Amino acid sequence: MEVNTPDIFFVILSGFFLMVVMVGFIVTLVLIHRNRQIQNKQKLESIKADFEKTILNVEKEIQEETLQHVGRELHDNIGQLLSLAKLTLSSPNPEKVHEGKQLINQIIKEVRTLSKSLNLDWVESIDLASFIQKELSKLEQLEFCKVAFTASGESNNLDNSKKLVLIRVIQECLNNAIKHAKPSLISINLSSKSDVTEISISDNGIGFDTSTQKNGSGLHNLKSRMKTIEGEINIISSERNGTQIKLLLPNSNA
Structure with a gap:
């Protein structure tokens, strides 16, 4: 039986063509996978850089606030006590x-007490519930508005750097409510679950139109800070209906 030469040539050519296609397909998959690895690596490096930048900014802000606090305490409190002690001890009356x-x-x-306030180790020792209660107590003592918590x-063990950013975000949310909302009530709910920590900050103030505030630097900074710790921030507000801010931080151990 004769073998048809053109048929053999066609089979060989077809096999070679299929092999080239398969090799090309495999090479394409490898290149796509490598390209995705490079993109993911760049994305991770970008997130890491943003996170480190945010941490530095937060620490700088806290240091500046701490120095201002120390200055006020030295001038208004300790300075006055020293002056009073000097006058008292200078009195000829032995009873003084x-x-x-x-x-x-x-x-x-x-x-x-002042020296302890300079130590930022409190970030590690304090839990979120205690911190929030302390911040709300300040508003209550100033009779700014009513508060609820x-x-x-159960409290999750958050990384110190993430906790520091989260604390700063909570402070900023409260500051915004104090400056702009004119509320008669500020309430905060802290929900700690195995997979996520959720904080809801609500006020019954004047509210605002979120569509006109999307590009505001204040809201942008809050969103950027939450993004660096892999968290989310959702803001619900409308004019004359108050504001609700939800902070969501996934538990890295979940």
């Missing part, structure tokens, strides 16, 4: 010596 000693002890106590679930 005991009063002067009490003032000095009070000054020492105030200096120790609720918490549910």
